[in-house]
Amino acid sequence: MENDCTAVEINGLPTYDGRYILYNVLGNLFEVSAKYSPSIQPVGRGAYAIVWYSTNSETKDEVAIKKIGNAFDNWVDTKRTLREIKLLCHMDHENIIKIKDIIPPPEKEKFNDVYIVYVLMDTDLHQIICSSQALTDDHCQYFLYQLLRGLKYLHSANVLHRDLKPGNLLLNANCDLKICDFGLARTTSETDFMTEYVVTRWYRAPELLLNTYEYTAAIDIWSVGCILMEILRREPLFPGKDYA
Numbered sequence: 302m303e304n305d306c307t308a309v310e311i312n313g314l315p316t317y318d319g320r321y322i323l324y325n326v327l328g329n330l331f332e333v334s335a336k337y338s339p340s341i342q343p344v345g346r347g348a349y350a351i352v353w354y355s356t357n358s359e360t361k362d363e364v365a366i367k368k369i370g371n372a373f374d375n376w377v378d379t380k381r382t383l384r385e386i387k388l389l390c391h392m393d394h395e396n397i398i399k400i401k402d403i404i405p406p407p408e409k410e411k412f413n414d415v416y417i418v419y420v421l422m423d424t425d426l427h428q429i430i431c432s433s434q435a436l437t438d439d440h441c442q443y444f445l446y447q448l449l450r451g452l453k454y455l456h457s458a459n460v461l462h463r464d465l466k467p468g469n470l471l472l473n474a475n476c477d478l479k480i481c482d483f484g485l486a487r488t489t490s491e492t493d494f495m496t497e498y499v500v501t502r503w504y505r506a507p508e509l510l511l512n513t514y515e516y517t518a519a520i521d522i523w524s525v526g527c528i529l530m531e532i533l534r535r536e537p538l539f540p541g542k543d544y545a
Contacts, residue, residue, distance in 0.1 A: 313338070317407045326353060331368055333416055334404050354421065357402075364401055365422070369415040381484035382415055388460060388483045396451030398422075398471060398481040422471035422479060426528070430467055430535055440476065441532050447478035448525060455480070456518045459489040465524035466501045467531060489518075503527065503537045 313322035316332060324331040329351055337355045352367045372382045389400045399420045406412035426444065429436070448470060455462055462469075464485040471479045506523035508516050530538040 321407050329368070329370075331366070331416075332407070332414070333366060337364075337366060337404070337418070355418075357418075362401070363421045365419045366404070367417045367419065369417070371413050372415045373413055384486060385483040386417065388486055388488075392454075392458075394451060394454045395477075396447045396479055397454065398479045419481075420479070423473045424471070425468050426470040426472060426478070426532070427467035429472060430531060436532060436535075441529070443476055444470075444472075444478055444532060445525075445529055448480070448528070451478070451480045452521055452525065455486075456521070460486055461489060461518055462486050462521050462524075464501060465521055465528065466504045467528055470528070502541065503539050 313324045315321070315335070316323050320335055321332050322335050322338070324333070331353065333355070336358045338358060351370070352365050355364050355366045356362070357364055369378070369382050371378070373379050386400070386403065389398065392399070400417060401420060402418035404416035404418065406414075448465075452462070452465075462480065462483065462485070464482060465480070469480065469482040471481050504524040504527045506516070506520040509520060527538045
C-alpha cells in the first residue's frame with residue numbers, strides 16, 4: 302500500500318441524525334460512525350482500499366480506518382474482504398495486525414462500502430527500505446525475528462498468508478512489526494483449488510512461477526528470504542516485469 306501524507310482540510314457532514322459523519326477527503330467519501338474523526342493525513346492507498354488516520358473520541362485511541370469501496374461489485378474483492386475479516390477476528394498475536402472495530406453500515410439492507418478499524422502503525426517496511434534511514438544489523442535481526450514469529454503463529458493455525466512483501470509489514474517508532482493485508486490468505490484445510498496467482502511477483506516462490514496448483518507454507522518462507530535480502534541490499538532481490 303502506497304503512503305500518501307498530503308495534509309488536507311476536513312469538514313464533516315452529519316448524516317442519519319448525527320449517528321454518522323460524511324467526510325470528503327481528497328475526493329474520497331468516508332461515512333463513518335460519529336465517534337471516529339479522520340485526521341489531516343491519509344495513511345496510504347492500495348489497489349482496492351484507502352486507509353486514513355482517525356481518532357476514537359470515546360477511547361481517545363488513534364486508529365487506522367480502511368475503506369474498501371464498492372466491496373460487493375465483484376466476487377474477487379468480496380471474497381478478499383470477507384477472508385481478511387474472518388481470519389483477523391480469530392488472530393491474537395503481537396506480530397499480526399489487529400482489528401479493533403468494524404463500522405456497521407447505517408442501512409444494513411443496502412450498503413456497498415466496508416470500513417475496518419485497525420491498530421494504528423506509523424509506516425511500513427517498504428517505506429523504510431526506500432528511505433535514507435540507516436538500518437543496522439540489529440534492525441535487520443529484529444525485523445526478521447518478528448516476521449518469523451508472526452509467520453510461525455499463522456502457520457501453526459494452518460493459515461498461509463500468500464502475499465508477504467515489505468509493504469505488508471507495518472512498523473511503529475519502536476520498530477515493532479505487524480503482518481497485515483490478509484486478503485489473499487487462506488487456510489490449508491480449504492478444499493477448493495489453490496490459485497497460482499498469489500504473492501506479488503518479486504516475492505513469488507518458484508513453484509508458483511511454474512503455475513502449480515499445489516503448494517505449502519514454504520511459499521511464505523521464500524517471500525521472507527526475499528524480504529530479508531531486500532532489507533540488506535536496500536533494493537528488491539528479484540525485480541522484474543515477467544517470469545524471464
